[in-house]
Amino acid sequence: MSDAPQANSPRTWSLVDLGAAAAVLLAAAGVIWSPKLSSTVATATGGMQDVTVLVDVRGIAAADPAALISAAQQAGKVSIVIRNQPHGSVALKQVIPLQRRLTAVQPNGTVVTAADPNQQTLPTLDARFVLSGQGRKASGGVVFGNQTLKVGAPVELEGDTFRVLGSVTGLEVKG
Numbered sequence: 001m002s003d004a005p006q007a008n009s010p011r012t013w014s015l016v017d018l019g020a021a022a023a024v025l026l027a028a029a030g031v032i033w034s035p036k037l038s039s040t041v042a043t044a045t046g047g048m049q050d051v052t053v054l055v056d057v058r059g060i061a062a063a064d065p066a067a068l069i070s071a072a073q074q075a076g077k078v079s080i081v082i083r084n085q086p087h088g089s090v091a092l093k094q095v096i097p098l099q100r101r102l103t104a105v106q107p108n109g110t111v112v113t114a115a116d117p118n119q120q121t122l123p124t125l126d127a128r129f130v131l132s133g134q135g136r137k138a139s140g141g142v143v144f145g146n147q148t149l150k151v152g153a154p155v156e157l158e159g160d161t162f163r164v165l166g167s168v169t170g171l172e173v174k175g
Contacts, residue, residue: 051135051144053090054170055155056098060125062162069095069127072159080131080145081156087145094130125164129157135173142171 062068072078072095080087100116119126135144142149149155153168 048134048136050174051133051142052093052170052172052174053131053133053142053144053149053168055129055131055157055166056127056169057129057157057164057166058098058124058126060164062123062125065097065123065125065127068125068162069097071161072129075159078129078131079158081158082145082147082149082153085145085147087147090131090133090145092129093132096128096130098126098128100124100126128169129166137173142173 072092076092077089078092079089100119101113102116103111103113105111133144135142135149137143138148140148140150149168149171151168151171154165155168156163156165158164
């Protein structure tokens with residue numbers, strides 16, 4: 001008898017062969033369902049649209065809030081972190097200072113409001129950051145930076161001289 005393999009014997013799969021096949025399938029699935037690839041495909045097919053995101057920052061202690069707002073506007077961009085996931089830099093269209101108001105009910109039942117005088121002695125940053133970027137509308141909100149954003153979602157904004165925590169107060173998809 002000879003030791004040569006038989007021509008008609010069926011091929012058997014070893015554990016190593018199965019492991020290699022599984023690794024190839026997982027790698028292919030990772031490439032196909034990659035967030036960057038899906039963003040690239042969405043951009044190429046016109047699925048990405050201009051998105052305006054409003055982020056309100058309130059009560060952040062700052063020695064000079066006006067200088068901080070000015071520096072942010074001059075930079076023209078901020079880094080954004082959504083649910084502890086870095087998104088990268090987005091364009092900063094505008095920073096709108098917000099005035100804190102005090103409200104008091106008078107004995108006759110009327111309501112009176114006035115500017116908070118404490119902001120002069122204890123300055124805080126109260127501002128609305130208007131951000132502009134690319135995203136797409138989804139059933140659960142707006143997908144911005146591979147994260148779904150809704151009004152109320154916490155986000156972190158970071159510039160050269162600041163890092164502040166705010167919340168989304170408005171979303172607008174143009175297109």
